[in-house]
Amino acid sequence: MxxxxxxxxxxxxxxxxxxxxxxxxxxxxxxxxxxxxxxxxxxxxxxxxxxxxxxxxxxxxxxxxxxxxxxxxxxxxxxxxxxxxxxxxxxxxxxxxxxxxxxxxxxxxxxxxxxxxxxxxxxxxxxxxxxxxxxxxxxxIADVPVTVPKPVVLSASPDGATAGEQVTITGANFVGVTGVKFGATNAASYTVVSANTIVAVVPAGTAGSAVITVTNATGTSDSIPYTRGA
CATH class of the missing domain: 2.40.30 (Elongation Factor Tu (Ef-tu); domain 3)
Structure with missing residues (x-):
């Protein structure tokens, strides 16, 4: 919470x-x-x-x-x-x-x-x-239509998480997120905890660099560096 x-x-x-x-x-x-x-x-x-x-x-x-x-x-x-x-x-x-x-x-x-x-x-x-x-x-009244800016990713922890492990991603504009990627691969799953926090599960893959990006209807965030485990 x-x-x-x-x-x-x-x-x-x-x-x-x-x-x-x-x-x-x-x-x-x-x-x-x-x-x-x-x-x-x-x-x-x-x-x-x-x-x-x-x-x-x-x-x-x-x-x-x-x-x-x-x-x-x-x-x-x-x-x-x-x-x-x-x-x-x-x-x-x-x-x-x-x-x-x-x-x-x-x-x-x-x-x-x-x-x-x-x-x-x-x-x-x-x-x-x-x-x-x-x-x-x-x-x-009914929800007011708003244009949410594209996501901003600030940090991801812990570093070195392996396939199946959880990574907590912090940033902004996470409402309405449609995708989370480690490198070119979609996260195995993810949960939007709040407008500022996502918990994502590392997908299968090899150890090494896997920049993280988050996407919503407006666009894709700038990537942040992340090194994953196997």
Whole structure:
């Protein structure tokens, strides 16, 4: 079991809930769902307290560096900034969040937006804090299609593993892996443990150099050197 990284989430915004743009430069994302609860204790709870949820509220706080390209503000940040002086519908955006590696854990809702600078010191990078206050339900939605970069392989251990033995491969972008090779030969089998770890079984072959590569739908990783046993 591995521990996931906080930075795996992506935040998109939209004016209509259909055409979304990503907020780029996010360095902190903190979503919250809070309950309003009422005491439901009664005679038949036999002296034990009982509680019911009567209301839910959701919110999300996003801190992001202000990014520009050729002097043009990042489109996602601009959508949020454009709500700053507005009222009514113009002060609201649709918000969609999900795992940027897999598209899973996707949720969507409409929110009132506040947009303010969060860093302004002489040595600071320009940063803003965007607060989304839910206006209605936050819903689980279907996985969001994402383009996963090709795999990156960083290490493989232990060195010198022989046919049938396991090798742990670490790196990035291992979600959706379609193949693992030792040299030109496919691994006897492999298990994707997480987006950063694969356990592969060394195939039959002779001892010597057998560079390791990992492939997904986007492409094949650069190889890393590996010396296998017989």
């Amino acid at each position: 591995t521990t996931e990284l906080a930075r795996r989430f992506r935040v998109d915004v939209s004016t209509n809930g259909t055409s979304y743009v990503q907020i780029k430069g996010v360095n902190d994302f903190n979503p919250q769902v809070n309950n309003t609860e009422a005491d439901a204790s009664a005679y038949d709870t036999d002296g034990w307290g009982s509680t019911e949820i009567t209301l839910k509220n959701w919110s999300a706080s996003v801190k992001t560096f202000v990014r520009t390209e050729a002097g043009v503000l990042d489109p996602g940040i601009k959508l949020c900034r454009d709500t700053q002086l507005q009222f009514g519908d113009a002060a609201r955006l649709w918000v969609r969040t999900y795992d940027r590696n897999t598209g899973k854990e996707a949720r969507e809702g409409r929110a009132i937006v506040s947009y303010n600078r969060s860093k302004s010191g002489v040595t600071d990078l320009d940063e803003v804090q965007i607060e989304f206050k839910g206006d209605g339900p936050l819903l689980d």
